[in-house]
Amino acid sequence: MASLVLLPILVPLAGATLGLLFWRWRGWQAAWSAGALAVSLLSSILLLAEAWRRGPVVFQLGGWPAPFGISLVGDLPAATFVLMAQVVLMAGLLYALGCRDRCVTFPVFYPLFLFLTAALTGSFLTGDVFNLFVFAELLVASATVLTALADERSGVEAAYKYFYISLLASIVWLSAVGSLYASYGTLNMADLAQRLAADPSPPLVPAAVVLMLVFFMIKAAVVPFHFWQPDFHAAAPTAVSAMLSSVVVKMGVYGFMRMTTLLFRPQAAMLQDWLVVFGLVGIVFGGLTALGTHHLKRMLAYSTLAQIGFILVAIGWGTPSALAAAVILTVNHSLVKAALLMLAGAIASRAEVKSAAFANLIGLGKGAPFLGALFLLGGMALAGIPPMNGFVGKLALFRSGILAAAYPSLAFLGVASILTLVYVTRAFQMIWWEPAPSGAKVKPGGDRLLAPTILIVLCVLLGLWPEPLLALANAVSAWLLAPNAYIAAVMGF
Amino acid sequence: MLDLLKAIAVGAMFAIGLFQLLRRNVIRSAIGLLVITNAVNLFLLMTGAYRGKVIPYVNAVGQRSDALPQALVLTAIVIGMAGFVLVLALLYVLAMRYRTADADAIADLKH
Numbered sequence: 348m349a350s351l352v353l354l355p356i357l358v359p360l361a362g363a364t365l366g367l368l369f370w371r372w373r374g375w376q377a378a379w380s381a382g383a384l385a386v387s388l389l390s391s392i393l394l395l396a397e398a399w400r401r402g403p404v405v406f407q408l409g410g411w412p413a414p415f416g417i418s419l420v421g422d423l424p425a426a427t428f429v430l431m432a433q434v435v436l437m438a439g440l441l442y443a444l445g446c447r448d449r450c451v452t453f454p455v456f457y458p459l460f461l462f463l464t465a466a467l468t469g470s471f472l473t474g475d476v477f478n479l480f481v482f483a484e485l486l487v488a489s490a491t492v493l494t495a496l497a498d499e500r501s502g503v504e505a506a507y508k509y510f511y512i513s514l515l516a517s518i519v520w521l522s523a524v525g526s527l528y529a530s531y532g533t534l535n536m537a538d539l540a541q542r543l544a545a546d547p548s549p550p551l552v553p554a555a556v557v558l559m560l561v562f563f564m565i566k567a568a569v570v571p572f573h574f575w576q577p578d579f580h581a582a583a584p585t586a587v588s589a590m591l592s593s594v595v596v597k598m599g600v601y602g603f604m605r606m607t608t609l610l611f612r613p614q615a616a617m618l619q620d621w622l623v624v625f626g627l628v629g630i631v632f633g634g635l636t637a638l639g640t641h642h643l644k645r646m647l648a649y650s651t652l653a654q655i656g657f658i659l660v661a662i663g664w665g666t667p668s669a670l671a672a673a674v675i676l677t678v679n680h681s682l683v684k685a686a687l688l689m690l691a692g693a694i695a696s697r698a699e700v701k702s703a704a705f706a707n708l709i710g711l712g713k714g715a716p717f718l719g720a721l722f723l724l725g726g727m728a729l730a731g732i733p734p735m736n737g738f739v740g741k742l743a744l745f746r747s748g749i750l751a752a753a754y755p756s757l758a759f760l761g762v763a764s765i766l767t768l769v770y771v772t773r774a775f776q777m778i779w780w781e782p783a784p785s786g787a788k789v790k791p792g793g794d795r796l797l798a799p800t801i802l803i804v805l806c807v808l809l810g811l812w813p814e815p816l817l818a819l820a821n822a823v824s825a826w827l828l829a830p831n832a833y834i835a836a837v838m839g840f
Numbered sequence: 841m842l843d844l845l846k847a848i849a850v851g852a853m854f855a856i857g858l859f860q861l862l863r864r865n866v867i868r869s870a871i872g873l874l875v876i877t878n879a880v881n882l883f884l885l886m887t888g889a890y891r892g893k894v895i896p897y898v899n900a901v902g903q904r905s906d907a908l909p910q911a912l913v914l915t916a917i918v919i920g921m922a923g924f925v926l927v928l929a930l931l932y933v934l935a936m937r938y939r940t941a942d943a944d945a946i947a948d949l950k951h
Contacts, residue, residue: 477912484919488926495930500937501948507866507930508949514873514923521880521916528909529887578949 349406351397352421354390355429355468358383363461370454377444380457384440384464388433391468395426399822403836405474413838414538418474420837423826424674427819428471428601431678432594434805435685436464438798442689443586445795447696450496450584462489463590470598474536474837476524480517483566486598487513490591494583498701505575505582512575516565523558526551537837540609540830547613556614559606560621567599569659570629573652577640580648581703585692585794588644592651593685600655600677603662604670608827615665623663627759629656634766643691643703643774647684650729650770653763654680660760661744664751670824672743675816679740679809683728686802689794690722694778697793705774710783718796719779721803726771728806731764736809739817846886853879864943866934870927877920885913 362383369376397404403422407413421429440460443451450456466486473479487510495506528534530549531542543552561572568576576596580588603622607615633652640646658680661673695703698711712719728735731742741764748757783789809816826832853875860872888906938946 477915481915481919484923488923491926491930495933503930503933503937504946504948507927507934510923510926510930511869511873514877514927517919517923518873518876518880521884524912525880525884525887528884528912532888532906534908581949 349404351390351394352404352406352419352472355387355394355433356419356465356472358387358390359461359465359468362387363458363465366458366461367455373452373454376454377457380461381440381444383461384433384437387464387468388430388437391426391429391433394421395423395430397421398423398426399819403833405836405839414533414535417478418535418537418837419472420474420537420833421472422833422836423819424601424604424823425471427674427678427823428597429468431681432467432471432597433464435594435681435802436460436467436590438685438689438802439586439590441801442589442692442794442798443584445797446584446586446692447792447794448584448586449498451586453496456493456496459489459493460586463493463595467595467598471601475534476520476527476536476539477534480520480524483513483520483598484517486595487517490587490595493587494579497582497584497587499582501582502584505579508575509579512565512572516562519558519565520562523555523562526555526558530555535837536605536610537834540612541834541838543610544612553614556606556611556618559602559610560618563599563602563606564625565599566602567596567655567659568652569599569625569655570632570652573629576651577636577645577648580644580688581642585689585695588648589685589688589692592648592688593681596651596655597677597681600658600662600673603659604673604827607662607665608670609830609833612830619663619665621663622659623753623756626656626659626661626663627756627763629653629659630760630763631766634763634770637770638766638773641705643695643705643708643778644688645703646770646774647688647691650767651680651684653767654684654729657741657744657760660756661747664747664753666747666751667821667824667828668743668747668750670827671817671820672740672747674820674823675743675813676740678816678820679728679736679806682802682806682809683725683737686799686806687722687725687729689799689802690718690725690796693794693796693799694718694722697790699788699790705777708778710778710781711789712779713783714789715793719775721796721799722779723775724803724807725799726775728803728810730768730771732768734807734810736806736813736816739810739813743817743820843886846882850879850883850886853882865941866931866943866946867941869943870924870931873927874920874924877916877924881913881916881920884916885909 406419408417466482469482491506491510565572630653637646637649661669728737731737857872857876
């Protein structure tokens with residue numbers, strides 16, 4: 348069943364290419380794309396089941412043995428991230444099917460969405476540093492065009508900023524790849540990890556560490572490299588911004604996990620210290636800017652900076668329970684943030700002028716109680732209030748912090764968590780409690796709520812019955828902390 | 841000697857590219873991006889392509905060149921070209937919409 352690891356990449360890729368042929372028949376194209384994504388989602392569920400029951404699924408492309416060819420590695424962390432990404436992307440496609448944006452009728456919208464899926468999946472599954480560059484480029488190119496299609500005039504500006512910074516990130520990654528290749532003569536991650544642990548002395552290695560850190564920080568929108576992200580979310584179509592803020596930034600998180608536990612084990616202690624510092628700065632900066640902003644989607648984008656900060660702190664602590672907490676927080680944040688951005692888009696689609704600025708949304712929620720209930724549940728999940736999954740994540744994080752005896756940063760986290768509650772309540776109060784200004788008109792209908800409902804139901808389920816996710820997170824963390832098993836699986840020892 | 845020349849060339853291209861990257865004119869900054877892309881391509885090529893004395897994939901005896909950096913550079917050039925084409929297309933739309941090449945004037949999203 349080694350080919351199982353190919354399906355989540357190949358199915359959306361083939362679906363996108365064939366979908367382009369139906370550009371004249373938009374209904375068929377949308378149905379075909381949804382079908383392709385559903386098949387791909389099914390195969391990623393099978394991949395996770397296989398990785399859970401029988402260990403990592405490794406496929407050597409072209410039949411070349413490990414250090415020479417490109418390996419695709421579907422181990423437990425990768426399969427978990429792939430399944431998480433494809434669940435959220437499926438919800439995003441459902442949202443696009445039921446939304447009123449004109450951009451989804453553009454003939455390349457659904458194929459590009461599938462290219463995005465294939466690229467994101469590929470960057471989780473690949474075991475080759477150069478192959479990651481190729482997938483990252485495919486990812487940013489499709490996300491850029493999806494943003495540039497936006498109904499708003501500012502879409503192209505946001506797309507240009509995003510693409511420009513992402514191309515710079517790719518250049519940074521290529522420099523890191525070159526530095527590592529000059530030092531060790533290999534591109535395979537498992538082989539690199541093995542050689543680097545044996546001899547971390549070549550002079551270009553510290554440069555490669557910093558360059559890779561910068562690449563993943565741009566991808567995850569960590570604070571000094573975050574500036575493209577809020578602009579992007581204010582302008583992109585809802586279905587796209589919900590994907591970019593939830594699952595695409597997780598590529599950076601995945602990269603940090605791999606860097607500290609697999610690739611750069613000799614430098615891991617230094618990297619982890621940096622991640623804790625960047626995480627704490629991100630939590631405070633993201634929380635305060637989310638409080639100060641006047642735009643609902645921008646607020647959610649800044650909140651992503653803070654939530655990624657929590658995950659970075661957990662990765663930085665690096666203990667088994669902290670890594671498990673990082674996985675739980677990652678899954679929770681993907682579901683919640685995608686749902687909240689979709690709800691923000693849905694409420695903005697009911698306003699007379701389609702914009703998510705708070706001034707435009709005051710009192711709009713009166714006619715949409717169901718939307719308000721979903722937003723309240725989502726906000727509770729984001730802030731970590733008991734019946735929701737966010738509480739499980741926060742609990743795991745604080746417990747691992749106590750176990751790691753990291754009291755100063757723990758106190759910091761406790762105080763900063765309150766910021767989340769404040770900005771979510773502020774948004775809810777403005778949209779659903781304040782009276783609408785006289786003369787404000789609410790459009791009937793608006794975007795359909797099926798996709799955010801599914802995601803919020805998943806959040807509630809994971810909050811009420813978190814055992815499967817906890818077991819999975821513990822297994823992922825145990826696997827991450829046993830890098831020799833990964834190396835043996837890929838190199839075929 | 842050749843190694844030193846190549847190192848100087850890469851450094852100079854990085855410097856020129858970085859300088860152009862920081863310009864306010866968006867067209868100049870796009871060109872800076874292209875220069876840096878090519879600096880990195882040259883750097884990748886330097887990581888082993890010319891170490892050898894004989895060509896790879898022939899039955900000659902001696903130290904062979906490493907063929908992998910050339911494959912990497914080829915891929916990187918093609919992807920870089922596609923990326924730059926997309927940059928130019930976006931710049932064209934920006935120029936048509938805003939009628940300017942000044943980065944400070946393209947500021948609908950500034951709050």
